[in-house]
Amino acid sequence: MTIEVKNIVKKFGSFAALDNVDLKVDQGELLALLGPSGSGKTTLLRIIAGLDWPDAGEVLIDGENALARGASERHVGFVFQHYALFRHMTVFENVAFGLRVQPRAIRKDEATIRARVKELLDLVQLDWLSDRYPSQLSGGQRQRIALARALAIEPRILLLDEPFGALDAKVRKELRQWLRSLHNEIHVTSIFVTHDQEEALEVANRVVVMDKGRIEQIGSPGEVYDNPATAFVHGFIGESIVLPVDVSGGSVRLGGRPLNIAANGAASGASKLFVRRHDMQIGPAGSGSLEGAVRHVRSFGPIQRAEVALSGGEGKTIIEIDAPRDRELQAGEIVSLQPRRYRIFAAHD
Amino acid sequence: MSTQSSVVTSATELRAYAPTADLTVSPPPSRIERARPRTGTSPDNLRTEPGPIRFIIIALAVTFLSVFVVLPLVVVFASAFSKGIGAYLTALGEPEALAAIKLTLLVAAISVTLNLVFGIIAAWAIAKFDFTGKTFLITLIDLPFSVSPVISGLVFVLLFGAQGFFGTWLQANDIHILFAVPGIALATIFVTFPFVARALIPLMQEQGTQEEEAAISLGASGLQTFFRVTLPNIKWGLLYGVLLCNARAMGEFGAVSVVSGHIRGETNTMPLLVEILYNEYQFVASFAIASLLAMLALITLVVKTVLERRLDEGQEPSDH
Numbered sequence: 001m002t003i004e005v006k007n008i009v010k011k012f013g014s015f016a017a018l019d020n021v022d023l024k025v026d027q028g029e030l031l032a033l034l035g036p037s038g039s040g041k042t043t044l045l046r047i048i049a050g051l052d053w054p055d056a057g058e059v060l061i062d063g064e065n066a067l068a069r070g071a072s073e074r075h076v077g078f079v080f081q082h083y084a085l086f087r088h089m090t091v092f093e094n095v096a097f098g099l100r101v102q103p104r105a106i107r108k109d110e111a112t113i114r115a116r117v118k119e120l121l122d123l124v125q126l127d128w129l130s131d132r133y134p135s136q137l138s139g140g141q142r143q144r145i146a147l148a149r150a151l152a153i154e155p156r157i158l159l160l161d162e163p164f165g166a167l168d169a170k171v172r173k174e175l176r177q178w179l180r181s182l183h184n185e186i187h188v189t190s191i192f193v194t195h196d197q198e199e200a201l202e203v204a205n206r207v208v209v210m211d212k213g214r215i216e217q218i219g220s221p222g223e224v225y226d227n228p229a230t231a232f233v234h235g236f237i238g239e240s241i242v243l244p245v246d247v248s249g250g251s252v253r254l255g256g257r258p259l260n261i262a263a264n265g266a267a268s269g270a271s272k273l274f275v276r277r278h279d280m281q282i283g284p285a286g287s288g289s290l291e292g293a294v295r296h297v298r299s300f301g302p303i304q305r306a307e308v309a310l311s312g313g314e315g316k317t318i319i320e321i322d323a324p325r326d327r328e329l330q331a332g333e334i335v336s337l338q339p340r341r342y343r344i345f346a347a348h349d
Numbered sequence: 350m351s352t353q354s355s356v357v358t359s360a361t362e363l364r365a366y367a368p369t370a371d372l373t374v375s376p377p378p379s380r381i382e383r384a385r386p387r388t389g390t391s392p393d394n395l396r397t398e399p400g401p402i403r404f405i406i407i408a409l410a411v412t413f414l415s416v417f418v419v420l421p422l423v424v425v426f427a428s429a430f431s432k433g434i435g436a437y438l439t440a441l442g443e444p445e446a447l448a449a450i451k452l453t454l455l456v457a458a459i460s461v462t463l464n465l466v467f468g469i470i471a472a473w474a475i476a477k478f479d480f481t482g483k484t485f486l487i488t489l490i491d492l493p494f495s496v497s498p499v500i501s502g503l504v505f506v507l508l509f510g511a512q513g514f515f516g517t518w519l520q521a522n523d524i525h526i527l528f529a530v531p532g533i534a535l536a537t538i539f540v541t542f543p544f545v546a547r548a549l550i551p552l553m554q555e556q557g558t559q560e561e562e563a564a565i566s567l568g569a570s571g572l573q574t575f576f577r578v579t580l581p582n583i584k585w586g587l588l589y590g591v592l593l594c595n596a597r598a599m600g601e602f603g604a605v606s607v608v609s610g611h612i613r614g615e616t617n618t619m620p621l622l623v624e625i626l627y628n629e630y631q632f633v634a635s636f637a638i639a640s641l642l643a644m645l646a647l648i649t650l651v652v653k654t655v656l657e658r659r660l661d662e663g664q665e666p667s668d669h
């Protein structure tokens with residue numbers, strides 16, 4: 001099944017939670033929706049599921065107008081940010097719910113329902129919990145039950161709203177690998193919301209980056225990381241060093257001093273230079289376009305992270321860079337820095 | 350019984366005695382208020398007062414309760430059985446008494462059923478939707494608590510009485526509302542409306558709409574969602590509201606008194622009959638009926654305690 005969202009606008013009062021959102025999800029894809037808090041991720045999922053209605057735009061599920069149907073007719077599996085398990089039902093009944101409320105004509109008999117629930121509980125590896133109530137489960141267990149419950153109706157598409165948001169780092173990591181392999185197994189078209197960029201990059205085939213109700217970039221994890229389309233994406237995905245620069249006629253200046261880098265077609269005017277921490281080449285003093293004093297060095301694993309106070313320019317600019325450990329840095333040392341890979345964006349935001 | 354007539358000398362004072370069911374009928378405290386001590390400072394931490402002061406405070410509370418709650422209850426039962434159990438049973442077997450009991454049960458059944466439905470609808474609207482005029486609606490629900498029951502009764506007299514707003518039309522069509530069962534039921538419904546709604550609103554607000562949304566996205570219809578998800582989640586709160594609603598419906602005096610017309614054997618409810626019999630110096634009969642109301646109050650109290658415990662268990666956070 002495919003999902004197509006066309007020019008969706010959703011307003012709460014005069015505030016636009018979604019501002020002209022366009023998105024196409026392919027058959028069998030696992031798409032990550034990534035963005036800061038309040039960027040409209042949940043709102044978009046709710047509109048696709050039919051729990052909210054857009055002010056303008058279209059939603060097509062498998063080419064068919066979904067807005068003509070209510071949520072109960074869309075066959076969309078929804079895993080809620082806070083699980084929303086039925087608190088008065090056992091785990092078994094929670095998972096069985098979607099099968100029990102089917103219209104009588106297509107409802108399965110009790111034995112089939114039981115077998116199906118058992119199968120789903122096996123899939124999420126929690127069959128031993130079937131008689132417990134949601135309040136007796138851990139967060140990770142609730143999350144997996146919520147997923148089993150959504151899968152019970154054999155949804156055409158699966159929407160997961162920050163499924164691991166409330167869990168600790170270790171459990172998150174386990175569950176995201178588990179989700180990845182589960183998706184490989186069942187291949188249902190899925191959208192997965194998260195505000196954790198690492199999670200998005202690790203789990204998804206494609207990543208959609210949202211900010212303030214707009215889509216900033218859509219691409220593979222590699223693309224959004226290596227070729228961010230906007231300043232926002234560069235800043236949001238992966239840590240970046242940001243320096244205020246001036247571009248004029250192809251040359252780039254920092255605080256009046258020319259940097260030995262090409263403008264790469266960036267428009268003239270006040271701009272921002274984005275460099276990944278590990279893309280700063282460190283050399284002996286005088287060899288690069290930037291210079292600074294190492295203030296502090298921390299080493300862990302294969303890298304050393306150095307705090308460098310840049311000299312020149314007005315005020316003191318302190319940046320953090322990652323360097324390989326083949327050349328140990330010393331606090332107090334003067335080094336020169338040269339961006340290996342970088343991007344320049346206009347400074348309007 | 351010689352002491353008793355000196356204790357109670359007029360019908361006005363009797364009112365403080367007779368509808369004993371009122372003992373339990375105060376607006377239900379909000380669930381949130383009741384839940385608070387569980388998470389806040391435990392009572393043990395508050396034991397900072399020196400011994401004598403603590404003793405005096407407790408003694409005062411116990412004395413107050415004894416004088417104003419236990420004593421009247423004892424008087425009611427003592428008076429009812431003052432001529433022996435035979436006289437008590439005879440008094441309850443009188444046709445007038447039976448008619449009053451029947452009428453009270455009928456009116457309670459009608460008003461509890463309707464308020465159950467209205468209460469759920471009102472609580473649902475307030476807790477699960479946002480709309481303009483919501484605050485006004487919440488205030489309106491509390492109105493019956495803030496006006497005197499006599500005024501509530503009078504409103505219906507003004508509407509349906511011979512000189513009332515609909516009076517002429519009703520007479521022309523030979524419809525009897527005032528001084529008949531419909532009037533009594535209407536007045537009772539009005540007075541008892543807040544109980545179910547007030548018990549449900551905080552509960553439903555706290556539970557939010559998440560589970561309903563989950564049910565709908567799993568393919569459940571509106572009715573299935575209500576009966577399989579919403580209702581089970583509010584059942585203890587609902588029972589709690591119904592219980593208080595029922596106690597008040599059976600015990601209501603003021604509003605019913607105004608609209609009843611006191612037609613013997615026809616429009617007298619139990620509380621009204623208690624007063625009439627008392628004014629006619631039929632003390633045993635009067636207190637025999639009052640004892641039934643008192644028993645209702647005691648049962649209500651016990652069930653209420655059980656329900657409150659259930660409700661607090663249901664409050665255990667289920668998704669954090």
Ligand SMILES: Nc1ncnc2c1ncn2[C@@H]1O[C@H](COP(=O)(O)OP(=O)(O)OP(=O)(O)O)[C@@H](O)[C@H]1O
Binds near residue numbers: 012037038040195
């Ligand atoms: N019912 C509502 N009424 C008014 N504003 C709302 C409502 N629901 C969402 N919003 C607003 O819409 C914006 C987007 O909300 P949304 O829940 O989609 O964010 P999100 O990206 O899911 O954030 P988070 O990561 O915190 O879950 C927010 O600014 C929020 O305040």
Ligand SMILES: [Mg+2]
Binds near residue numbers: 041042043081161162
């Ligand atoms: Mg959200």
